Amino acid sequence: MTNPLPPLGRAAGNGAATAKPDDRLVSDKRYKIIEATMRRYGYQGHGLIEALHSAQEAFGYLDDFTLMHIARTLHLPPSKVFGVATFYNLFTLKPQGAHTCVVCLGTACYIKGAREVLAAIEAEYDVKAGGTTRDNQLSLLTARCFGSCALAPVLTFDGETIGKVTPEAAAQQIAQRMMAIRQAA
Amino acid sequence: MAGFYGTKNKTMDRHVLLRDVDVPDIREYDVYVANGGYEAWKKALTTMKPDEVTAVVKDSGLRGRGGAGFPTGVKWSFIPKDVFPKYVVVNGDESEAGTFKDHQIIDGNPHQLIEGVALCAYAVQAKTSYIYLRGEFYEPAKTLQKAIDEAYAHGMLGKNVLGSGFDIDMYIHMGAGAYICGEETALLSSLEGQLGQPRLRPPFPAVQGLYAKPTVINNVETLANVPPIVLNGAQWYRQYGTEKSPGTKIFCVSGRVKRPGNYELPLGKYTVRELIEMAGGIIDGRPVKGVLPAGSSAPILPASALDTKLDYESVQAAGSILGSASFVILDDTVDIVWAARKMVRFFKHESCGKCTPCREGTYWALKLYDKILSGRGTLEDVNMIGEVAAQMSGKCFCLLGEFATSPMQSTLKHFRAEYEAFIANHQGGKMNGYTDELIREGVIAGPDGVIARH
Numbered sequence: 098m099t100n101p102l103p104p105l106g107r108a109a110g111n112g113a114a115t116a117k118p119d120d121r122l123v124s125d126k127r128y129k130i131i132e133a134t135m136r137r138y139g140y141q142g143h144g145l146i147e148a149l150h151s152a153q154e155a156f157g158y159l160d161d162f163t164l165m166h167i168a169r170t171l172h173l174p175p176s177k178v179f180g181v182a183t184f185y186n187l188f189t190l191k192p193q194g195a196h197t198c199v200v201c202l203g204t205a206c207y208i209k210g211a212r213e214v215l216a217a218i219e220a221e222y223d224v225k226a227g228g229t230t231r232d233n234q235l236s237l238l239t240a241r242c243f244g245s246c247a248l249a250p251v252l253t254f255d256g257e258t259i260g261k262v263t264p265e266a267a268a269q270q271i272a273q274r275m276m277a278i279r280q281a282a
Numbered sequence: 283m284a285g286f287y288g289t290k291n292k293t294m295d296r297h298v299l300l301r302d303v304d305v306p307d308i309r310e311y312d313v314y315v316a317n318g319g320y321e322a323w324k325k326a327l328t329t330m331k332p333d334e335v336t337a338v339v340k341d342s343g344l345r346g347r348g349g350a351g352f353p354t355g356v357k358w359s360f361i362p363k364d365v366f367p368k369y370v371v372v373n374g375d376e377s378e379a380g381t382f383k384d385h386q387i388i389d390g391n392p393h394q395l396i397e398g399v400a401l402c403a404y405a406v407q408a409k410t411s412y413i414y415l416r417g418e419f420y421e422p423a424k425t426l427q428k429a430i431d432e433a434y435a436h437g438m439l440g441k442n443v444l445g446s447g448f449d450i451d452m453y454i455h456m457g458a459g460a461y462i463c464g465e466e467t468a469l470l471s472s473l474e475g476q477l478g479q480p481r482l483r484p485p486f487p488a489v490q491g492l493y494a495k496p497t498v499i500n501n502v503e504t505l506a507n508v509p510p511i512v513l514n515g516a517q518w519y520r521q522y523g524t525e526k527s528p529g530t531k532i533f534c535v536s537g538r539v540k541r542p543g544n545y546e547l548p549l550g551k552y553t554v555r556e557l558i559e560m561a562g563g564i565i566d567g568r569p570v571k572g573v574l575p576a577g578s579s580a581p582i583l584p585a586s587a588l589d590t591k592l593d594y595e596s597v598q599a600a601g602s603i604l605g606s607a608s609f610v611i612l613d614d615t616v617d618i619v620w621a622a623r624k625m626v627r628f629f630k631h632e633s634c635g636k637c638t639p640c641r642e643g644t645y646w647a648l649k650l651y652d653k654i655l656s657g658r659g660t661l662e663d664v665n666m667i668g669e670v671a672a673q674m675s676g677k678c679f680c681l682l683g684e685f686a687t688s689p690m691q692s693t694l695k696h697f698r699a700e701y702e703a704f705i706a707n708h709q710g711g712k713m714n715g716y717t718d719e720l721i722r723e724g725v726i727a728g729p730d731g732v733i734a735r736h
Contacts, residue, residue: 143475146458150417184477184634186459187417204379204578204610205536207624212719225734226722241461241628242379243418246536246610247543256420 121162127155128166135170142173145181149188157193186240194229194236196278198271200252203242211250213264215239218252221268234275293545293560298522298530299506300546302390309425311432314393320438322513323397326404327446330512335405339508341516343528347383348373348464348501349576349605351527351594354508360488361406361496369497370403370411371473371487372505375457375464377416379628380577381608383532384502386544388415388422391506392429398505400439400450401512406498409449414469417458427454461632465680466499468634479636480680503532524550527593531604535561537611538568550593554583557592558611568613572696576605578625579685581692582612602692618697619704620716622689623651627723629686640683643674647690652725654701655716657708664701668694 122128134151138144148167152159159182168178182188200206200215215226218237222230229236245251248260252267254274262270292303307313314320326335340355361368372395376384387395399411415423430452433439441449455473457463463472467481470492491497507529511519520528527549536542540562547557554573564570572582581602583590590600597604612621630644647670650663671687671694678684694701720726724734 141475143473145475146456146472147475150456150458180477181475184460185417185457188458204574204621204624204628205542208537208610208612208616208621215722216718240418241631242377244376244382244385244416246380246382246534246608249536249542 122166128163130155131163131167132170135167140171142171145171145173145178146185149178149182149185153188158189158191160190192229194233196234196255196275197236197238198252198254199238199240199243200226201241201243201245201250202239203246203249205242205246206250209249210264214250214252214262214267217264218268218271221272235271291541291543291545291560293547294530297546298510299394299503299532300386300390300544301394302386303546308391309389309393309429311393311429311436314391318513319393319509320397322509323400323438324444326401326512327444327448332405332407335401335512338512338516339405342511342519343516343526344504344507344511344519345527345529345594346501347503347507347531347606349378349579349603351604354500354504357488357500358402358405358498360486361498362489363407365496367410367495368406368408369492369495370399370406370408371470371492371497371499372399372411372413372502373464373466373469373499374413374415374419374502375469376419376502376606377461377464377632378577378579378606378608379625380534380536380574380610381606382534382536383544383606383608385419385422386532387502387506388419388426392426393433394506394509395426395502396429396433396439396452398508399452400443401508402498402500402505403450404448406496408498409451411450411452412473412492413452413454414463414473415454415456416463417456419456423454423456430454460634461628462634462680462682465682468680469499470497477634479634480682482679522548524593524595526595531592531607533557533592534606534608535611536608537574538565538613538616539563539611540565547592550591550596552592553589554592554609555588557609558588561611564611564613568615570611571614571616572612572618574610574612575602575607577608577610578628578689579603579681580605581688582618582696584696617704618693618700619651619654622693623648623655625689626651626686629682629689633682633686637678637683639674639677640686643670643683644686646670647686652720654705655708656720656726659705659708661702661705664694664698664705 131148131152135148152163164178168175202211222235224230224237226237226239243251250262251260252262254271259270297303302308305317336355336358344354345351346354374384403411439450439452460478462468463478465480466487468478472478487497487499523529530546531549533545545560570585572584574580574582575597583602587600590596594604626647630648633640633644635641650667653659654663667690671690674683675687721728727733
C-alpha cells in the first residue's frame with residue numbers, strides 16, 4: 098500500500114486514464130447494500146458512519162476502493178472518510194480471516210486472567226493478537242472492554258459471546274465452533 | 283441474550299430500574315404494560331403540561347447517572363422554549379471499563395428507557411430523539427429496535443400520540459468503537475458523522491448541540507428513572523437515597539469478587555465493604571488492596587476507605603468520584619504498578635488527539651510506565667510520572683485528560699511504596715511474568731529480536 102487512496106480527479110474527468118471504477122460497482126452486488134444505506138440517509142455527509150458500518154458488514158473490511166466510492170457518493174473529501182474510518186476502532190482496513198475471535202483485555206478481564214487466555218489461543222493457532230492465521234481461517238483480535246465484565250474473562254467468536262473462559266478450554270471452544278461451521282457448510 | 287451480564291442479583295424487594303430481575307420477560311411490550319408500563323407516558327400526555335414534567339423531575343432531585351451527577355431537571359430547564367427543532371440524545375456509549383449497567387437496562391428493560399426518552403422529549407418539546415449506542419452493543423441494539431417498533435405499533439410513538447397532538451420519532455445510532463464518544467460533545471460530533479472529538483463549551487449543548495440546535499443529552503440509566511418518578515411523584519422517589527443524592531443507583535461490581543454483576547441499591551445506604559460482601563466477598567477470602575469506584579477514570583480508593591457510604595458526596599469526601607458507580611475490586615494479588623500502566627495505556631489509546639496535553643501526556647506517561655515495568659525504571663521516573671500528570675490536569679478540553687491522570691496520581695498517593703518496591707525488585711530486567719505482555723505490546727523485543735508492531 099504505497100498510495101493509500103487512488104486519485105480522485107482523473108477517474109471522473111479524463112476518460113479512460115484509469116480503470117473504470119464502475120465495473121466493480123456493478124459486478125459486486127454488495128455495493129447495493131452500501132448504496133441502500135446511503136440512500137436512506139439522503140446521501141448526506143452525516144450518514145458517513147452508517148455507510149462505513151454497512152460496508153464493513155458487507156466486505157468484512159474497508160478497502161481503498163470502497164472508501165473512495167463512499168467519499169464520492171457522499172461528496173466528502175477522501176481525507177475525511179479516511180480520517181473517520183481510522184479514528185473508530187470497529188473499522189478495519191485489513192482483510193480478515195474467515196472467522197474472528199476477539200479477546201477482551203479490559204480491566205476486569207485482565208484481572209481474571211485474560212492474558213493467559215490470549216496466550217493459550219496464540220500458542221494453539223500460531224497467530225499473534227491482531228493477526229490472521231496463515232490459512233486465513235481465524236483472525237485474532239483484542240478489545241479494551243466489551244462491557245460484559247460480569248462474565249470476565251470473556252471473548253467473542255464470530256459475534257457469539259463466550260464468558261468465563263479458561264486458558265485450557267478457550268482454544269478447544271474455538272476449535273469446536275469452527276468444526277461445527279465447517280460441517281454445516 | 284438473557285443473562286448476558288452475569289448473575290441477576292436481587293437486592294431490593296421491587297427494583298426501580300432493573301425490573302427484569304423481578305419480572306423476567308419485561309422486555310416484551312405486553313408484559314411491560316401489564317406491569318404498569320407506559321402509564322407515566324399516558325399520564326404526562328393527558329394530564330400534565332411539559333413544564334410540570336420538568337418540575338417533577340427537578341423536585342425528585344434525580345442526578346445524572348452517566349458520571350457527572352448534574353441535576354437532570356435543571357438540565358432540562360436550560361432548553362430555550364422558542365428555538366426549533368430541538369433534540370433529545372441518549373448517551374448509551376457506556377465505554378468506561380467495568381461499567382455494564384446500561385447494557386442490562388437496554389437488554390432487559392428497554393421499554394422503560396423508551397418511555398423515559400419520550401417523557402424527556404415531551405418535557406422539552408423535542409420531536410426527534412436519537413439513542414446513541416456503542417458499536418459493540420450489536421445484540422442489545424436489536425432488542426431495543428424491536429421494542430421501539432412495538433411502541434410505534436401500539437401508538438406510543440409516532441404522529442399525534444394518544445390524540446395529544448404531540449409527535450415523537452426515535453432512532454438508534456450505532457457508534458463505532460471510541461471511548462471518547464461517551465463525552466457529550468464528542469458524542470454529538472459522532473452523531474453528525476464526524477470524528478468523535480469534543481467541542482469547546484460554551485456554547486453548551488442546551489443552547490447549540492446537535493446540528494447547532496438545543497439538545498438534551500442524558501445517560502440511559504438517568505432516563506430509565508424518569509417514568510417511575512413521573513408516575514409516582516417526586517416524594518415517592520425521595521424515599522430512597524439521601525437528601526443530596528436521592529433515588530436508587532445501579533452498582534456494577536467486577537474484579538476479584540465471587541459474584542460480579544449489577545446491584546441496584548438506594549444511594550447512601552450501604553458502604554463499599556457491604557457492597558463487596560453482597561458480591562460474595564473476595565475470591566479465596568483475600569484482603570482488598572484497592573477499589574476503583576468508577577472504572578479506570580476514578581482515583582483509586584485504598585482499603586482504609588472501605589467504610590465510605592455509597593453516594594456522590596461521601597465518595598467525593600473520601601477522595602474519589604462515584605461517577606458511573608462501576609466498582610472494580612482489586613485484591614492483594616494485583617500489582618498496582620501493572621494495573622496503573624494498564625489504565626494509562628487505555629487512556630493513551632483512547633485519547634482522541636485533539637488537545638496536546640492529553641495526547642502527548644498519556645504517551646509519555648506510558649513510556650515511563652513501560653520503562654518501570656521492563657525493569658529499567660528509577661525513582662526519578664516515579665517523580666516524573668507525577669509531574670506529567672500535574673502538567674496534564676486542568677489543561678484539556680474534556681474530562682478524558684483529567685481522568686487519565688487519576689490512575690497515576692491516586693496510585694502514587696496511596697501506593698508509592700509499591701512503586702519503590704517494584705523498582706527495587708525488578709532492577710536489571712527481572713520482569714517476573716510481564717515479559718510476554720510487554721513483547722506482545724511491542725514495548726521490548728521478543729526472543730527473535732523483533733519488536734512487534736500494531
